[in-house]
Amino acid sequence: MEKLFSIQTTTNSAIEAKTLAREILARKLAACIQIISGVTSIYEWRSELHETKEWILQIKTGASRVDELIAFIIQAHSYDVPEILVVDVVKTTDAYQNWALSQLSQ
Secondary structure (H helix, E strand, C coil), rough: CCCCCEEEEEECCHHHHHHHHHHHHCCCCCCEEEEEEEEEEEECCCCCEEEEEEEEEEEEEEEEHHHHHHHHHHHHCCCCCCCCCEEEEECHHHHHHHHHHHEEEE
């Protein structure tokens, strides 16, 4: 069975988060996306400390879509260097994995 992955990225607005999520789903690059709103990120960028509100997208996809999904995020994202973390889903239920993977081929 194909492996399931969770990919995380962040955006600087709810509008961009929802737009990215809808475009990813329309392209069948993911089965499901949760948007977590209003997180505070503190980071250094170009030698300056920043504190910003961001929205996290947790994107569930199959191994066969990971590279295409990463390429799409890079192309569509407003950030110069978007956060893209790929997490191997070590364990889930067979029912959820079957459902998620079936969404990628409809």
